Amino acid sequence: MDKNVIVEKINDFLIDEFEVEQEDIAPEANLKETLELDSLDFVDLVVAVESNFGVKLVGEDFVNVSTLQDFYDLIENKISQTA
Template identity: 55%
Template sequence: METAVKTKADVIANINEFLADEFEVDIDTITPEANLAQTLNLDSLDYIDLVVVTESNFGFKVKAEDFPGIKTFGDFYNYVIAKVGLQDG
């Protein structure tokens, strides 16, 4: 289900909500500085889930080669924001 987003704040809020739900973590633990893999307790199969829910929520294809540079939630936010083509605002 692709989500309509209008601003960077919309993207971040949407990411936080679907990650908290999908990976069953407290939404308050999801902060820009937090380590994505540690906070979500990601193993290799969980990365596949992360790709699927991201593609489903935002309607773009995630490339495996993009993930090595994504360490924090802030990195992930910036990746999704760039992929959905949002400018400042």
């Protein structure tokens, strides 16, 4: 899957499902501070990723994820591992 498609899908469900403002979405945006995602949002985010990309995420996957770019990279890596 193309990286641009991954980014677009993630951005779309952040806006639609998590009510993140379009102007807050940037690769350097911090998921917790800038996008204001809490632990319950992360659970919903895992479900959204599984349904949109067909990959499973576990808690350890988020250890090095703090920015939206980190999250994009995580999903891209997970998809490439299953391909």
